[in-house]
Amino acid sequence: xxxxxxxxxxxxxxxxxxxxxxxxxTDVLVIGGGIAGSSAALHAADxxxxxxxxxxxxxxxxxxxxxxxxxxxxxxxxxxxxxHILDTLKVGIGLSDRTVTRAVVAGARDALAxxxxxxxxxxxxxxxxxxxxxxxxxxHRVIHAGGDCTGAEIQRALLAAVQRHPRITxxxxxxxxxxxVASGRCCGAIVDVDGAELAVEAGSAVVATGGAGQxxxxxxxxxxxxGDGHALCFRAGARIADCEFVQFHPTTLxxxxxxxxxxxxxVRGAGAVLRDRNGTAFMQGAHPMADLAPRDVTSxxxxxxxxxxxxxxxxxxxxxxxGDPVKRFPSIAKICSAFDLDLRTDLIPVRPGAHYMVGGxxxxxxxxxxxxxxxxxxxVASTGLHGANRLASNxxxxxxxxxxxxxxxxxxxxxxxxxxxxxxxxGAPMVENPPRLQLDDLLYSLKxxxxxxxxxxxxxxxxxxxxxxxxxxxxxxxRAATPDRRVLELSNMLTxxxxxxxxxxxxxxxxxTHYRDDRPARxxxxxxxxxxxxxxxxxQIVAEQGPLFEPTDQQA
Numbered sequence: 001x002x003x004x005x006x007x008x009x010x011x012x013x014x015x016x017x018x019x020x021x022x023x024x025x026t027d028v029l030v031i032g033g034g035i036a037g038s039s040a041a042l043h044a045a046d047x048x049x050x051x052x053x054x055x056x057x058x059x060x061x062x063x064x065x066x067x068x069x070x071x072x073x074x075x076x077x078x079x080x081x082x083x084h085i086l087d088t089l090k091v092g093i094g095l096s097d098r099t100v101t102r103a104v105v106a107g108a109r110d111a112l113a114x115x116x117x118x119x120x121x122x123x124x125x126x127x128x129x130x131x132x133x134x135x136x137x138x139x140h141r142v143i144h145a146g147g148d149c150t151g152a153e154i155q156r157a158l159l160a161a162v163q164r165h166p167r168i169t170x171x172x173x174x175x176x177x178x179x180x181v182a183s184g185r186c187c188g189a190i191v192d193v194d195g196a197e198l199a200v201e202a203g204s205a206v207v208a209t210g211g212a213g214q215x216x217x218x219x220x221x222x223x224x225x226x227g228d229g230h231a232l233c234f235r236a237g238a239r240i241a242d243c244e245f246v247q248f249h250p251t252t253l254x255x256x257x258x259x260x261x262x263x264x265x266x267v268r269g270a271g272a273v274l275r276d277r278n279g280t281a282f283m284q285g286a287h288p289m290a291d292l293a294p295r296d297v298t299s300x301x302x303x304x305x306x307x308x309x310x311x312x313x314x315x316x317x318x319x320x321x322x323g324d325p326v327k328r329f330p331s332i333a334k335i336c337s338a339f340d341l342d343l344r345t346d347l348i349p350v351r352p353g354a355h356y357m358v359g360g361x362x363x364x365x366x367x368x369x370x371x372x373x374x375x376x377x378x379x380v381a382s383t384g385l386h387g388a389n390r391l392a393s394n395x396x397x398x399x400x401x402x403x404x405x406x407x408x409x410x411x412x413x414x415x416x417x418x419x420x421x422x423x424x425x426x427g428a429p430m431v432e433n434p435p436r437l438q439l440d441d442l443l444y445s446l447k448x449x450x451x452x453x454x455x456x457x458x459x460x461x462x463x464x465x466x467x468x469x470x471x472x473x474x475x476x477x478x479r480a481a482t483p484d485r486r487v488l489e490l491s492n493m494l495t496x497x498x499x500x501x502x503x504x505x506x507x508x509x510x511x512x513t514h515y516r517d518d519r520p521a522r523x524x525x526x527x528x529x530x531x532x533x534x535x536x537x538x539x540q541i542v543a544e545q546g547p548l549f550e551p552t553d554q555q556a
Contacts, residue, residue, distance in 0.1 A: 007471035008539035015427030026052035027414040029202035034064035036378025037208030038158035039403030045167040049411035057224035063210040067151025068264035070144035072393040073108035092387020094551030107401035120157040133269040134392035186373035187419035203414030216354035217451040227496030229380035233361040242359035244503030250298040252353035315347035367406025388512025
């Protein structure tokens with residue numbers, strides 16, 4: 001395996017020839033249909049741009065549509081923008097960008113008003129927006145819909161707005177194979193629609209494809225969350241950062257044979273308690289905020305308790321929540337009832353699962369990446385908001401606020417710059433004796449490796465072994481003779497896994513969601529900085545450490 005220990009990533013997964021495929025032209029290409037992609041598309045179209053919007057999966061399967069908790073925004077007299085900023089900086093463990101944090105938090109009210117104008121209906125109490133509290137928040141500021149159906153309600157309103165906008169064309173399902181960069185700028189993409197290739201020529205492109213939770217065995221993410229956008233931006237040459245920070249949600253329903261299902265943090269905000277198999281409420285004393293400790297702390301406490309008790313999971317006790325838990329959390333109650341679990345009387349088995357990719361393509365506040373013409377928004381972007389750990393319910397907020405900015409900026413660029421795709425491009429050469437692959441086995445091996453060695457707890461030895469295995473798997477997958485969508489998607493997953501593992505190797509400390517058993521202390525003197533990754537001219541990952549700065553959680 002040693003001879004293939006270094007992975008090489010081509011700029012294109014496959015070559016193309018425009019003489020043999022249809023070409024569509026648009027001002028702005030938006031890839032992804034969640035809150036970030038839809039916000040970008042709608043605001044770009046409102047700015048006068050013609051928008052082509054491509055989604056790999058149905059709108060009901062975006063990360064946004066699966067979001068239960070809500071969207072964070074200071075509303076009450078005992079809350080403020082400054083308190084919301086303070087909570088974000090504290091949870092970000094020193095790496096959150098103060099300027100970005102203030103800009104996103106300050107945009108919350110306008111974003112909420114816009115979503116409601118589009119028809120999103122949020123829960124109310126006495127005529128005012130109802131507010132919940134989640135981990136890391138010191139105030140009740142999480143706006144929700146249907147108790148635990150916030151993302152689905154937001155997605156419903158956004159889809160309706162997208163479908164009725166005269167300047168947005170929606171194509172779904174559509175798998176974007178490659179972004180095309182020519183003369184130093186992004187000029188479009190090569191797309192698979194119903195098994196047929198087509199090219200899209202665009203004045204600018206916005207990548208908003210969501211996360212990459214499917215690289216892990218345990219995840220709350222939908223099946224389409226395979227890191228396609230992260231891999232697209234990396235292959236296109238965009239600067240990537242913070243990939244070592246993968247947030248694990250503490251409470252995923254864990255029943256053998258059942259699909260993993262997120263049990264929202266709002267249930268703990270309503271009074272639910274984590275217990276081990278002996279009934280011990282183990283978060284009491286583990287953190288000043290107990291069951292509402294930040295997600296990284298809670299996830300590791302759960303893992304430690306599972307090891308200590310020899311159990312495969314811990315348990316969530318909703319018997320003491322305020323009100324009837326079945327009525328308060330109808331989606332969770334419905335899922336649990338299918339397994340004969342009653343929220344009113346039963347303890348719910350849970351364990352952590354990969355939930356959110358903090359890292360991604362580095363952008364400014366307008367979504368610009370390091371590649372001219374290429375923008376990114378939402379979970380695929382690394383704006384500096386989340387630092388080393390995301391504050392609960394800040395992601396939908398970021399998607400709405402910065403998705404808007406990316407849409408406006410990409411439309412402005414498309415008006416002033418025309419792009420033209422090259423007529424042909426060469427991909428990887430065909431090889432003799434290509435390997436015969438069992439893709440399901442390779443996929444499961446990757447997910448298991450990431451869970452064991454690049455998950456909640458990491459070591460230098462385990463990370464180095466993971467690097468070598470991922471590089472080897474990626475090497476022979478590139479040689480596969482049948483580069484169909486499953487092969488291409490798995491290639492994207494291996495690319496993102498390599499980026500996560502590389503970042504985790506380089507950050508020889510523990511901070512936020514990144515925990516090294518061999519380096520358990522936080523080291524501000526060496527690592528209060530971001531780690532940037534980029535595709536080099538030779539196809540290898542090139543790493544660069546950003547400048548040291550004063551920890552923002554200590555400036556708060």
